[in-house]
Amino acid sequence: MxxxxxxxxxxxxxxxxxxxxxxxxxxxxxxxxxxxxxxxxxxxxxxxxxxxxxxxxxxxxxxxxxxxxxxxxxxxxxxxxxxxxxxxxxxxxxxxxxxxxxxxxxxxxxxxxxxxxxxxxxxxxxxxxxxxxxxxxxxxxxxxxxxxxxxxxFEPASVALHALRRAGGAPASLAVVGLGPIGLLTVRLAAERGVPRIIAVDVAPDRRALAARLGATDTVDAGRAGGAGAAVRELTGGEGVDVAFEVAGAQDALDTCLAATRRGGRVVLVGLGGRVRLDAWALVDNEQSIVASVGYRDTYPELMRLVGRDGVDxxxxxxxxxxxxxxxxxxxxxxxxxxxxxxxxxxxxxxxxxxxxxxxxxxxxxxxxx
The missing domain is CATH 3.90.180.10 (Medium-chain alcohol dehydrogenases, catalytic domain)
Incomplete structure (x- = not known):
């Protein structure tokens, strides 16, 4: 062979x-x-x-x-x-x-x-x-x-599905920062779960356009002047999203996620990056949580149902x-x-x-x- x-x-x-x-x-x-x-x-x-x-x-x-x-x-x-x-x-x-x-x-x-x-x-x-x-x-x-x-x-979709599960609860709003395959599939599966507001963030216009077709309600240019995190907050009336997914494995993406997330919100780390810097004072003051998501478990049966029964593409x-x-x-x-x-x-x-x-x-x- x-x-x-x-x-x-x-x-x-x-x-x-x-x-x-x-x-x-x-x-x-x-x-x-x-x-x-x-x-x-x-x-x-x-x-x-x-x-x-x-x-x-x-x-x-x-x-x-x-x-x-x-x-x-x-x-x-x-x-x-x-x-x-x-x-x-x-x-x-x-x-x-x-x-x-x-x-x-x-x-x-x-x-x-x-x-x-x-x-x-x-x-x-x-x-x-x-x-x-x-x-x-x-x-x-x-x-x-x-x-x-x-x-x-199914394998990359499982990474996205497990990350959504790691977010906990049923968020009313979320941001996905980094629109590679995992980020785009996170958008698609979040839309299938009925999340009311999904904000997709990336520097590439074609990826933002695809995210919109997959179910994002809003898109933000990651290179926007004034910061993409501030733009996400503007879209949520200054509050910020319940959950932000870091799917780029980069310091800038993590900074955007923290800036975009509301007080008491959660950031899910999915991207593979090295050492990062955190403003611990701000993290504590805002009572934000950071959780990691690696791989997946027990996801394939749900994906088979979503694709077969529900027609998710x-x-x-x-x-x-x-x-x-x-x-x-x-x-x-x-x-x-x-x-x-x-x-x-x-x-x-x-x-x-x-x-x-x-x-x-x-x-x-x-x-x-x-």
């Missing part, structure tokens, strides 16, 4: 590898689509960050070189011993969290913060390949009304689909140099893959993304 393998910083190669054999409790998935995530870009541009290069990861037993890609879906190609509830040919979405099942957090059901936390595609072989062998607990069988084109977005964030052989030239390379109009790029490992309805998938991307 063909696979995109990370060997080191700036060194991802599409190579021939043997098709993996599913072991006990594992499923072999023929990959339909795999998204390129910001984490993949960080590993390509200036890694390793999460990829194990010395000792193997405790949950996967893997270390570099390994196959990238943790946002993927496909069909069941083979089952290892002792796997039940799945059949060859099933359409599936992959929830790529490794979990041990034994640590205190796993026993509490909080497997996204397992002691041996990790992702297939970062800490073990992932989905930028024609086939991937995975623990069966990662594989969710899709109902007939959920096409693979939608399931390709996640694919407007997809801007292109590329072949596996072009993942560096047309995916990782351009994205690591800047967005250049791209939001979410999906990789299609099989050139002749057909959709669940039997039609060839269009060369320009999933049908709903047009």
């Amino acid at each position: 063909r696979a995109a393998v990370w060997y080191g910083r700036g060194d991802v190669r599409v190579v021939e590898r043997a098709v993996p054999e599913p072991g006990p409790g594992e499923v072999l998935v023929a990959v339909a689509y795999c998204g390129i995530c910001g984490s993949d870009l960080h590993e390509y541009a200036d890694g390793p960050h999460a990829i194990p290069v010395g000792a193997p990861h405790p949950a996967s037993g893997a270390r570099a070189p390994l196959v990238l890609g943790h946002e993927f879906c496909g069909t069941v190609a083979a089952l290892g011993p002792s796997v039940s509830g799945l059949a060859v040919g099933d359409s599936v979405a992959v929830e790529p969290h490794y979990r041990c099942g034994d640590c205190p957090r796993c026993r509490a059901g909080e497997y996204n913060i397992c002691r041996h936390f990790g992702f297939a595609g970062l800490m073990g072989d992932g989905g930028l390949a024609e086939f991937a062998a995975l623990p069966a607990y990662m594989v969710h069988r899709l109902p007939p009304d959920v096409p693979l084109e939608q399931a390709a977005l 996640l694919t407007p964030v997809v801007t292109s689909v590329v072949a596996l052989d072009d993942v560096v030239a047309d995916g990782l390379g351009p994205l690591s140099r800047g967005p250049d109009g791209q939001i979410k790029i999906l990789v299609r490992p099989s050139a002749d893959l057909r959709s669940p309805e039997g039609r060839p998938s269009p060369a320009g991307g999933p049908e709903a993304a047009t």
Whole structure:
């Protein structure tokens, strides 16, 4: 099979590898689509960050070189011993969290913060390949009304959904600062939840326009003179929003969130950033809370209901689909140099893959993304 393998910083190669054999409790998935995530870009541009290069990861037993890609879906190609509830040919979405099942957090059901936390595609072989062998607990069988084109977005949508859950309660207003795929999907799912006021903040006019189509009631230019936080407050009559989501991983975005949030409000950190500065006096004086959100848990069943039963469309964030052989030239390379109009790029490992309805998938991307 063909696979995109990370060997080191700036060194991802599409190579021939043997098709993996599913072991006990594992499923072999023929990959339909795999998204390129910001984490993949960080590993390509200036890694390793999460990829194990010395000792193997405790949950996967893997270390570099390994196959990238943790946002993927496909069909069941083979089952290892002792796997039940799945059949060859099933359409599936992959929830790529490794979990041990034994640590205190796993026993509490909080497997996204397992002691041996990790992702297939970062800490073990992932989905930028024609086939991937995975623990069966990662594989969710899709109902007939959920096409693979939608399931390709379940992983980033899960990050957004978990962040919304971390916000707590039912906010009457929120701001999303940073309109990459996660930020845009946060807007979409917040709108689906019926949040009355959703303010989307970014420097890019095309991303603000897309946020409005996805359900934002207002948009703000992050580079606005006087500050985007002040602009959000103006839109809320000077009060500020109940919750602000920092989805850029940048100091300026955090500053905007704190300035945009009301007294007693909450900021949810979703973006991956380094050290930040805080005005502790202002934070205490305003009794604001800052919480972090990492990964997700128990989100795939809700997303299947939203897409299948309620008809929620996640694919407007997809801007292109590329072949596996072009993942560096047309995916990782351009994205690591800047967005250049791209939001979410999906990789299609099989050139002749057909959709669940039997039609060839269009060369320009999933049908709903047009």
